[in-house]
Amino acid sequence: MTAVVITRHIFGGMGASQIALFYGLAIGAIAIFLAGWWRRVRKYRDGRPLVRRWWRRPEEPGTVQGVTARPSLLRSLADVLTNRPIRRRRPTVGLAHLLVFWGFLGLLLATTIVGVDYDLYGHLITGAIQGHQRSFLVGSFYEAFNAVFNAAGLAVLVGTVMLTVRRVRGREPQLRYARVDRGPTEYSRARLVEGDYLFLGLLLAILVSGFVVQGLRILGAGFPFFERWTWLGWWVGRGLSALGVTASSARLLHGYLWWVHGGMALAFVASIPFTKAMHMVSSPVNLVANDPGATRRLPPVTADHIGYAGVSDFTWKELLDFDACTKCGRCHDVCPARTAGAALSPRDVILDLRQWIDRQRRIPAILDREIRPDGTGPAAGAHGPDGTGPEVAGDVVTERALWACTTCMACVEACPVGIEHVPTIVQLRRRLVDQGRMEPTLQTALQNLAQQGNSFGKSARMRARWTKGLDFPVKDARKEAVELLWFVGDHASFDERMQSLSQALARVLHRAGVDFGILYDDERNAGNDVRRVGEEGLFELLAEHNMGVFERAQFQEIFTTDPHSFNTLRNEYPTLGLDVRVRHYSQLLADLLESGTLPARPLGLRVTYHDPCYLARYNRVTEAPRRVLRALGCDVVEMPRNRDNTFCCGAGGGRIWMDDSHLTERPSENRIKEAATLGVERFVVSCPKDFAMYSDAAKTTGHDADLVVSDLVQLVEMALEVEPLAAAVASAGDRAPAGAPAPAGGE
Incomplete structure (x- = not known):
């Protein structure tokens, strides 16, 4: 009697041409991803250097004055891994994001393990030495791998559903995108909302289709006993069987749905630098680079930068700030100027600057830009005081918005991804002051x-x-x-x-x-x-x-x-x-x-x-x-x-x-x-x-x-x-x- 091998075959039932097609699509998706991020990295590299040493965290106020040599890296990494800034004041949202964050890391690790097993260990190492493919995804390791992998996927699914329901209900003020500084006929936030739904919808579709693919595979294989460890896929398979799906139909559907699932996953990877998904990379990096003392201790001006007039004036950290914004609206919610009916929303300031700078640097964005009815974005066609082109202080961000800020730091305190709004607003104010554009009083x-x-x-x-x-x-x-x-x-x-x-x-x-x-x-x-x-x-x-x-x-x-x-x-x-x-x-x-x-x-x-x-x-x-x-x-x-x-x-x-x-x-x-x-x-x-x-x-x-x-x-x-x-x-x-x-x- 032949012993049962506890494992599964990657690309089971596929021919060489199909496997080659998949690798071609994967390489293309990764290439698009890298090209998109290289554009953004190049943008950061062109930003001005920081006056402060970003890797050193100023001592917390309330003790001894000055700056210590204690590095910020450990605490910042702890913030990233525990999602503490997101959970702060919003425990339910924080829990949902924590499920997505750690579940996504689990899925990423699982995908990496499969890649190492199949491509590196199975072909490049043992295949070259022994002449045939080997795998370490067998036996108890395979069973434990699938159990953890399913738990990670369920965590992402539950967290994403929680966030989607919150977004669809949209009852919280920070989830409303009405402009406070321009009329509804002048600007539309519709595409920003569509971008959020694209991100959440694609993620949900990938997760659900992935579990259905698992269920079809297990059902098509006749429910091998060891696949009980693939517990979520097992119960999906049982559910499909109860609905009348036969083993032969499952094998046929599995072949089609596998490509749908894989195609969506590769499209998601390729889209990351151009959609809201980019915050998955930029936000953790921004938290690590964040300086809690940046607002308390503003940077001085330099001889060649009295305020900000153009893209080249921003520091790399400020450019990273703009990309890290998740549009969560917490800064919008707590802003006293916005509450009072002034023409300021810290969220709009950051998003307008991001959109304008990306347009200047020719960085595309998919459903992540605010538009005018004529299809243009902030400052399109506008001219500065000298008539040479858009002026960032006044055209991209209105003077009314800049002067409405009380510099109370509520936006900085509320931001879960380490954006430093106030120093940027002050830099834009410096430009206005230098030009004498202020109220008489x-x-x-x-x-x-x-x-x-x-x-x-x-x-x-x-x-x-x-x-x-x-x-x-x-x-x-x-x-x-x-x-x-x-x-x-x-x-x-x-x-x-x-x-x-x-x-x-x-x-x-x-x-x-x-x-x-x-x-x-x-x-x-x-x-x-x-x-x-x-x-x-x-x-x-x-x-x-x-x-x-x-x-x-x-x-x-x-x-x-x-x-x-x-x-x-x-x-x-x-x-x-x-x-x-x-x-x-x-x-x-x-x-x-x-x-x-x-x-x-x-x-x-x-x-x-x-x-x-x-x-x-x-x-x-x-x-x-x-x-x-x-x-x-x-x-x-x-x-x-x-x-x-x-x-x-x-x-x-x-x-x-x-x-x-x-x-x-x-x-x-x-x-x-x-x-x-x-x-x-x-x-x-x-x-x-x-x-x-x-x-x-x-x-x-x-x-x-x-x-x-x-x-x-x-x-x-x-x-x-x-x-x-x-x-x-x-x-x-x-x-x-x-x-x-x-x-x-x-x-």
């Missing part, structure tokens, strides 16, 4: 900053006028040594609403015995927002002035009231030589309260806290303000969007200097309405701009009577009052109109 603010060192246009001698309302002197750090240098910031110095907050903080620090001082009229705007507006030259002037003053002053560390100043002092000034610790005042207050230096009484207030973008998202300082509130005995009710998922007030990125009357709902108003549903007494902030924006928003939304906007230091000073708390609260109510924030220090 912004131009006025920049002129004030250039002439007076502050956006208010007030004399530098008025910067420390708020100190005159104190009953003790504030040290001049230029003339005497201090332990802590307080970098006050423009709004906390000049805005009358914020001056009382600065006085309150000074009183609290004085009571705690903190040795602090300020720079008086030598302080200038730190330049964080100036830089993010795109005025790099002015940023350098402001920073150089401040650095000169720092060098003449005597202090051990810096603390600041403004999270925007905190970010640039902490992350950008070190490149100019600043080598001291920089803290936000919430961190200082938390330490003073917890050490007992400030003996505070419990307030017993029910509050919610708003995380400033530049504190929480940029620098990961989220616990210090909450430590302060806990030390004050407050009941903190978290808003749905909190910590690094906070919502922007709308003032960042220079937006506080621009007109927002065109917005359907200001971001600050959106946030106040969210807080008003929580049943809290106070809306607590830790940023001067936030105090201004949310105080106004509470009034315009009609919530100023039931939701008091308070700065963190106001609550601290309230808890330090000598009189009993009940009397203090009653006294504060007598001194302030109902619903209005009580003056700092008088509560």
